Structures are given as C-alpha cells and as structure tokens.
Amino acid sequence: MSWHPQYRSSKFRHVFGKPASKENCYDSVPITRSVHDNHFCAVNPHFIAVVTECAGGGAFLVIPLHQTGKLDPHYPKVCGHRGNILDIKWNPFNDFEIASCSEDATIKIWDIPKQLLTRNLTTYRKELVGHSRRVGLVEWHPTAANILFSSGYDYKVMVWNLDTKESVIMSPVRTITCHQDVILSMSFNTNGSLLTTACKDRKIRVLDPRLGTVLQEASYKGHRANKVLFLGNLKKLLSTGTSRWNNRQMALWDQDDLSVPLTEEDLDGSSGVLFPFYDSDTNMLYVVGKGDGNIRYYEVSADKPHLSYLTEFRSYNPQKGIGVMPKRGLDVSSCEIFRFYKLITTKSLIEPVSMIVPRRSESYQEDIYPPTAGAQPSLTAYEWLNGMNREPILVSLRPGSQLLSPQPLPPQRSLSNPASPASLLPVDATPKLAAEDSHKPCSLLEEKVPRWAVEHRLEEKKSLLTNGFDIFESPPPKTENELLQMFYRQQEEIRRLRELLTQREVEAKQLELEIKNLQMKSGQL
Numbered sequence: 141m142s143w144h145p146q147y148r149s150s151k152f153r154h155v156f157g158k159p160a161s162k163e164n165c166y167d168s169v170p171i172t173r174s175v176h177d178n179h180f181c182a183v184n185p186h187f188i189a190v191v192t193e194c195a196g197g198g199a200f201l202v203i204p205l206h207q208t209g210k211l212d213p214h215y216p217k218v219c220g221h222r223g224n225i226l227d228i229k230w231n232p233f234n235d236f237e238i239a240s241c242s243e244d245a246t247i248k249i250w251d252i253p254k255q256l257l258t259r260n261l262t263t264y265r266k267e268l269v270g271h272s273r274r275v276g277l278v279e280w281h282p283t284a285a286n287i288l289f290s291s292g293y294d295y296k297v298m299v300w301n302l303d304t305k306e307s308v309i310m311s312p313v314r315t316i317t318c319h320q321d322v323i324l325s326m327s328f329n330t331n332g333s334l335l336t337t338a339c340k341d342r343k344i345r346v347l348d349p350r351l352g353t354v355l356q357e358a359s360y361k362g363h364r365a366n367k368v369l370f371l372g373n374l375k376k377l378l379s380t381g382t383s384r385w386n387n388r389q390m391a392l393w394d395q396d397d398l399s400v401p402l403t404e405e406d407l408d409g410s411s412g413v414l415f416p417f418y419d420s421d422t423n424m425l426y427v428v429g430k431g432d433g434n435i436r437y438y439e440v441s442a443d444k445p446h447l448s449y450l451t452e453f454r455s456y457n458p459q460k461g462i463g464v465m466p467k468r469g470l471d472v473s474s475c476e477i478f479r480f481y482k483l484i485t486t487k488s489l490i491e492p493v494s495m496i497v498p499r500r501s502e503s504y505q506e507d508i509y510p511p512t513a514g515a516q517p518s519l520t521a522y523e524w525l526n527g528m529n530r531e532p533i534l535v536s537l538r539p540g541s542q543l544l545s546p547q548p549l550p551p552q553r554s555l556s557n558p559a560s561p562a563s564l565l566p567v568d569a570t571p572k573l574a575a576e577d578s579h580k581p582c583s584l585l586e587e588k589v590p591r592w593a594v595e596h597r598l599e600e601k602k603s604l605l606t607n608g609f610d611i612f613e614s615p616p617p618k619t620e621n622e623l624l625q626m627f628y629r630q631q632e633e634i635r636r637l638r639e640l641l642t643q644r645e646v647e648a649k650q651l652e653l654e655i656k657n658l659q660m661k662s663g664q665l
Contacts, residue, residue: 152450154498189218233515236254237265274293284520287299318352319339344358346395358398364381375396419477474496476494
C-alpha cells in the first residue's frame with residue numbers, strides 16, 4: 141500500500157507578514173487604556189482613527205494616513221462625548237464620515253474636514269439618543285447608505301436611519317430586543333440581509349435585521365463565543381471564544397443549522413479575546429489575539445477540512461487593539477492582500493503590518509485581486525428599509541479601472557452622460573435612468589460625449605478607483621523603496637495604456653472594414 145502525502149495547492153501558502161519600518165509607523169500616540177474588548181482603531185485610505193485618553197470625557201485622534209513618524213503631543217482631538225469612547229467605525233461609503241459610541245449612551249456622527257485639523261473638533265453632525273445604558277458597538281450596513289446599527293448594555297440592538305435633516309435623532313427605526321445579556325459582537329452577511337450576534341448569555345443568533353426576528357439560535361454548551369463573523373458567501377459563521385476547559389477556541393457553523401458546530405479548533409490557553417477578520421476575496425481568515433504579538437491566518441473552504449492553517453506572523457510587541465485597511469486602500473504593486481494596524485500600548489506605537497503574497501512579477505496580479513466591494517452603496521436607506529436586498533457594487537483594484545457592477549450610486553449622475561436630465565429627477569428615479577444608461581453600448585456613449593469630457597470626469601473619479609493612491613494628494617516619496625514603487629506604478633500604467641491603444645486601433649480597423657462592406661453591399665443594391 142503506497143502512501144500519498146496530502147498536499148493542498150494554494151496560491152496563499154507562502155503569505156508572510158511584513159511590519160512597517162520605524163519611519164512608517166505612528167509614534168507617541170496616546171492609546172486608550174480602556175479594558176473594553178474592542179478594536180479601538182478604524183482605518184480607511186485617507187485616515188487612521190484611534191481612541192485615545194482624554195480628561196473629562198472621551199476622544200479619538202484622526203491622523204492622515206501619510207503623516208507617519210512622531211505625533212505632536214498637542215495634536216488636535218475629536219472630542220464631544222461625556223464618557224469614554226468604546227467603538228469607532230468609518231462610513232464605508234464616505235471616507236470623511238465616522239461614527240463613535242460612548243459610555244454616555246449616545247452615538248455621534250462626525251464630518252472630518254479634508255484639510256488637517258488645527259484645533260479640537262467638538263461639533264458633530266448628528267447625535268443618536270435612544271439607548272438607556274452605555275453603547276458598546278456600532279456597525280455600518282455593508283450595502284445601504286446611511287443605515288447604522290448600534291448595540292448597548294441595555295441588551296438592545298438599534299437600527300438608525302441617518303438620511304434625515306434632524307441633527308438629534310431620538311428614536312431608531314427598529315429596536316431588536318431578543319437578547320438576554322450584553323451583545324459582544326455583530327456581523328453582517330455580504331448583502332446585509334442577515335445579522336449575526338454573539339451575546340454574553342453564550343448564544344449565537346442569526347437575525348433578520350429589518351424585522352428583528354431570530355432565524356437561528358445556537359445553545360451549544362461546549363463553546364462560549366465572544367466574537368462571531370459571517371464568512372462571505374460560504375453560508376457559514378465563524379466564532380471565537382473559549383472551550384469548557386477555558387482554552388481559546390474557534391468554531392465553524394452552518395448558518396442554517398446552529399445546533400452543533402461543523403468543526404472546533406483549540407488554539408492555546410491564553411486569556412485574551414480573539415478578533416477574527418475574514419477576507420472574502422481570498423477566502424483567508426486572520427485571527428488576532430488581544431495581548432498577543434502574533435497573527436494566525438487560515439484558508440477557509442466550503443469542503444472538509446473547512447479550516448486549513450497556513451502560518452502565523454510573530455512579533456514580540458503585544459497588541460491591545462487592531463485596525464484593518466479596506467481592500468481599495470492596499471498597495472497592489474507589492475502584492476499586498478491585507479493590512480493590519482497594531483496598537484502597541486507599551487510603546488505608544490501604531491505599527492502597520494502588510495500581508496504579502498510573494499511574487500517576482502511587478503505587474504498587476506489579477507488572480508489574487510478579484511473584483512471587490514467598492515466605496516459606493518448599492519441601496520438607499522429607503523430601499524433597504526422597504527425590504528430590498530442587493531449585492532455590493534464591485535470594483536477592480538487594477539489602477540485606473542472603473543466600476544464593474546451595473547448599479548451606480550443612486551444620487552449621482554451617470555458618468556457617461558454628465559448633462560443628463562436625471563439630476564433634475566427625484567432620488568428614486570435617478571438609479572433607474574443610470575442603470576438603463578449603463579446597458580448602452582460603449583461605442584455609442586463615446587460618440588455622444590467628447591473625449592476631453594470623459595477624461596475630465598475620469599480624472600475626478602481617479603482617487604476612488606486607484607486603491608486610495610492619488611498622485612496629487614500623496615506626499616513625495618521619502619525613501620528609495622517608495623520611489624521604486626512609484627516608478628513601477630508608472631510603468632504599469634504606461635503598459636496598460638499601450639494595450640488600450642492597441643485595442644482601440646484594432647477596433648477602428650474593424651469598423652473601417654464594416655463600413656467598406658456596407659458600402660459594397662449598398663453599391664450592389
């Protein structure tokens with residue numbers, strides 16, 4: 141009987157973590173000393189926000205992403221809460237809007253100016269008042285604009301519609317009251333039609349977020365969940381917590397049957413909470429332990445074994461919290477597929493850690509960057525509240541690429557027709573016209589719009605479509621490595637433009653032949 145080793149082919153087998161150099165870290169940052177089990181950090185392609193210490197209330201810092209190095213001790217803060225801030229989240233569809241929740245039982249929505257802060261920001265745009273006790277979590281809806289979820293120590297999950305003119309919203313559009321204890325974690329599926337929660341009563345629930353009804357509930361006694369996460373479109377949940385012997389543990393569940401987990405895996409005997417992060421584009425799962433220095437990562441599959449351990453990034457610096465960069469903010473020229481921002485309180489340091497797929501080629505790697513969720517909502521708040529579901533609008537991470545999904549942002553005019561009368565119609569009518577325009581052939585659109593107008597509109601959109609890299613806003617390269625990266629980006633752009641030019645020349649020749657054929661046919665008739 142011959143023995144066959146079970147090798148599993150994977151393009152992510154050799155992914156490694158690369159910590160940033162000292163000059164690319166954020167030093168002297170007064171990170172919060174709160175013992176709450178949260179990330180305390182939120183990142184987008186423009187800013188990094190960190191909960192900090194502040195006398196007389198709660199505050200957080202908003203630092204431009206390129207402003208690395210030592211932080212000024214008098215750097216302006218965003219402050220306005222009367223209690224400690226427990227969670228912050230950037231709006232996924234607006235890089236200059238952030239939500240914060242606090243021990244003062246309120247949620248505040250802040251508009252961050254594009255220019256640098258020169259003094260403390262104390263004026264918020266909206267205040268949400270509805271919880272009777274402190275608010276521990278906030279979460280934006282993944283596909284609908286202006287929909288925010290919050291959970292508090294009053295055991296309630298509240299759904300807020302921010303698409304109103306009131307600066308103080310006193311009542312949510314929905315209150316979910318099925319929990320018997322404090323909610324520890326919230327997570328949405330891909331299109332936001334389902335919400336899963338982990339509760340201190342040791343139960344995992346799958347809810348309908350609009351009706352507030354419980355669809356599935358896990359009462360499994362062998363696993364005490366602290367955090368729970370939807371695994372993209374795999375129709376599975378992953379929870380982290382502790383086993384009955386107090387070992388740190390992960391469990392994988394079928395979202396349609398939470399009676400028994402599909403698999404359980406004990407990790408170690410430490411006591412820190414495990415934060416799971418899932419990348420649906422690469423099917424990779426990252427597990428970050430509070431108080432640990434390492435980051436474990438796995439590959440998730442629909443078939444057994446569902447979790448395949450890859451390796452771990454090891455560091456001597458323990459993290460108190462963690463931030464994650466959205467996919468559109470990654471550096472595709474270096475094959476970066478994920479980026480963490482570790483909060484190291486022992487050194488008052490924020491350290492970026494890039495997860496990189498080793499590749500020799502310097503061109504764009506299509507196989508590791510499938511279309512990903514972009515920065516445009518696919519639904520308005522009104523549409524989602526009325527029962528509509530829609531998948532996220534996808535974008536390509538290739539520099540200079542355009543939206544791939546046919547549904548554009550509802551309030552925006554169609555890019556192909558800037559002088560469209562759709563801007564004069566109500567908001568509900570605009571997406572219909574825009575969607576109809578998107579199905580027209582490209583050649584007709586190019587004939588109607590002057591080329592200079594298309595290029596001008598594309599230039600305006602460029603910052604949204606190039607992974608957060610904007611030539612006009614980013615600082616000049618400081619090191620030789622950054623200069624090389626910029627050079628490679630330019631080379632890739634030149635190569636892409638040459639391919640596009642060749643393609644256009646072929647299309648022009650084909651059109652000339654078709655015209656000649658039509659002329660010959662008409663002459664024969």
